[in-house]
Amino acid sequence: MSAVPALPLEAVFGAVSGVAALGWALLILGPRRPWVRWLLGGGVVLGLCLVYGVLVMAFFFTVPGGGFGTLAEVMRLFTVPEVALAGWVHYLAFDLAVGLWIAQRADAEGVSRWLQAPVLGVTFLFGPLGLLMGAAVLAARRRRGAGA
Amino acid sequence: MTAPGFDARRAALHIALACGVLALPSLGALALDARQLSGVSVWAKPLKFQLSLALHWATVALLLGLLDPARQGLPLVRWALRIGAFATLVELLYIVLQAARGRASHFNHDTWLEALLYTALMGTGALLIVATTAALGLALWRHPREGGRDAAWLGAVLGLVLGSVLTLLVAVPLASGAIAGPGPWVGGLRSNGAGLPLLGWSTTGGDLRVPHFVATHLLQALPLAGWLLARGAAGGRWPPGRAHAGVWGVAVLGSVLVALAFAQAVAGQPLWARGGGAGA
Numbered sequence: 001m002s003a004v005p006a007l008p009l010e011a012v013f014g015a016v017s018g019v020a021a022l023g024w025a026l027l028i029l030g031p032r033r034p035w036v037r038w039l040l041g042g043g044v045v046l047g048l049c050l051v052y053g054v055l056v057m058a059f060f061f062t063v064p065g066g067g068f069g070t071l072a073e074v075m076r077l078f079t080v081p082e083v084a085l086a087g088w089v090h091y092l093a094f095d096l097a098v099g100l101w102i103a104q105r106a107d108a109e110g111v112s113r114w115l116q117a118p119v120l121g122v123t124f125l126f127g128p129l130g131l132l133m134g135a136a137v138l139a140a141r142r143r144r145g146a147g148a
Numbered sequence: 149m150t151a152p153g154f155d156a157r158r159a160a161l162h163i164a165l166a167c168g169v170l171a172l173p174s175l176g177a178l179a180l181d182a183r184q185l186s187g188v189s190v191w192a193k194p195l196k197f198q199l200s201l202a203l204h205w206a207t208v209a210l211l212l213g214l215l216d217p218a219r220q221g222l223p224l225v226r227w228a229l230r231i232g233a234f235a236t237l238v239e240l241l242y243i244v245l246q247a248a249r250g251r252a253s254h255f256n257h258d259t260w261l262e263a264l265l266y267t268a269l270m271g272t273g274a275l276l277i278v279a280t281t282a283a284l285g286l287a288l289w290r291h292p293r294e295g296g297r298d299a300a301w302l303g304a305v306l307g308l309v310l311g312s313v314l315t316l317l318v319a320v321p322l323a324s325g326a327i328a329g330p331g332p333w334v335g336g337l338r339s340n341g342a343g344l345p346l347l348g349w350s351t352t353g354g355d356l357r358v359p360h361f362v363a364t365h366l367l368q369a370l371p372l373a374g375w376l377l378a379r380g381a382a383g384g385r386w387p388p389g390r391a392h393a394g395v396w397g398v399a400v401l402g403s404v405l406v407a408l409a410f411a412q413a414v415a416g417q418p419l420w421a422r423g424g425g426a427g428a
Contacts, residue, residue, distance in 0.1 A: 007180055050172055050173055050176070051176075053172075053173030053176070054173045054176030054177050056248075057174070057181075057191075057244065057247070057248045058180045058191075058248070059181075060248060061248050061249040061250065062250070
C-alpha cells in the first residue's frame with residue numbers, strides 16, 4: 001500500500017486562481033506579442049487542462065450518485081471538494097481560452113484595446129456573458145466594415 | 149494513388165506524442181489516487197500502456213524513415229497509420245476510463261457491458277494496432293529507399309512483421325485466459341502487489357506478460373541489431389551478406405526467446421523469483 005498524500009486543496013485552488021488572474025492581467029494590459037499568446041495559450045491554458053485532467057481522472061467517478069444526467073447528479077459532483085476544484089479549473093481554463101480567441105479576433109478586426117478591456121474583463125469573471133459581448137462587438141465591427 | 153504531401157514519419161510521431169501527453173495526467177493521478185486494482189495503483193496500467201504505445205509509435209516513426217520517400221503517401225501506409233492512430237487512442241481512452249472508474253479494463257467479465265467492451269472493443273483495438281504495424285512492415289519490405297535493402301532495413305521489416313505476428317500469437321492465449329483463467333498469471337499469487345517493480349510480473353508463478361513483452365519489443369531489438377550489423381558492414385568489418393545472415397540469426401534467437409518465455413510462464417515459473425529461487 002503506497003502512501004498517498006492528501007491534496008492541499010485550498011493551496012491548489014489559490015495557485016491555479018492566481019496563475020489564471022495573472023494570465024488575464026497580461027492578456028488585458030500586456031502587449032499583443034506572439035510570446036504572450038504562447039505563454040497564455042500553450043502554458044497557462046494547457047497547464048490548467050493538465051490539472052483538470054489529473055483531478056477528474058482521479059476523483060470524478062468516486063462520487064456516489066454523481067453524473068451529468070440530471071441537475072441533482074451534477075450538484076452531487078460539486079459536494080466533493082476535489083471534483084468541485086476540478087470544475088473550477090475547468091472554468092479557469094476554458095474562460096482564458098475563450099478570452100484568447102476574443103482578443104485574437106478583435107485584434108484582427110482592429111477593435112480598440114479600450115473596448116477589448118471591458119469585454120475581456122467580463123469574460124474573466126462571467127465567461128459566457130463576455131463571449132456574448134465579444135460576439136456582438138465583432139459582429140457590429142464587421143457590419144460597419146462591410147457597409148463602408 | 150499516392151498523396152504527395154503525406155509525411156508518414158510525422159503521422160506516426162503524432163500518434164506517439166498523443167500517447168505521451170496522456171501519460172502526464174496519469175502520472176499526476178498516480179500520485180494522488182489511493183485506489184488500487186490487483187495490488188497496485190489503478191493508474192499503473194494506463195501509465196504503462198501510454199508509455200509503451202508512445203514507444204511503439206515513435207519506433208514506427210523512426211523505421212518509416214527507411215521507406216522510399218516517394219512512397220510515403222501510399223494508401224496502405226496512410227490507412228495503416230489512420231487506423232492505427234484511431235485504434236491506439238480508443239484503446240487508451242477505455243483503459244483511462246476504467247482506471248478512473250476504479251475498474252479493470254482487461255480480463256473484466258463482471259458486467260455484460262464490460263465483458264463486451266473487453267472482448268469487442270479492446271480485442272479489436274489491439275488486433276488493429278498489431279495488424280497496422282505488420283502492414284507498415286510489408287510496405288517497407290516492398291518499398292525501401294533506393295539501394296536501401298541493407299541489414300538495417302531487414303531488421304526493421306522483421307521487427308515490424310515478426311514482432312507483430314509473435315505478439316499476436318502470445319496475446320491470444322494471454323487475453324482469452326484460456327491457460328489459467330482471466331489474468332496473466334499461471335499459478336502463484338494472482339496479484340501485481342508482489343510483482344516486479346513497474347513491470348508487475350509475478351515473482352511467485354508464471355506470467356504470460358513476459359513472452360508478450362519479449363515478442364512486442366522485437367520491434368525495437370531487431371531494427372537495433374540490424375542497424376548495428378549494417379554499420380559493421382558499411383565499415384568493412386564484415387561482408388553485407390554476413391550482416392543479413394546476422395539479422396536472420398537474431399530474429400530466430402528472438403523467436404526462441406519468446407517461445408522459452410511462453411513455456412516458462414505456462415509451466416507456472418516466474419522469470420525472477422523474489423528472495424532467490426522460490427519459483428520452482
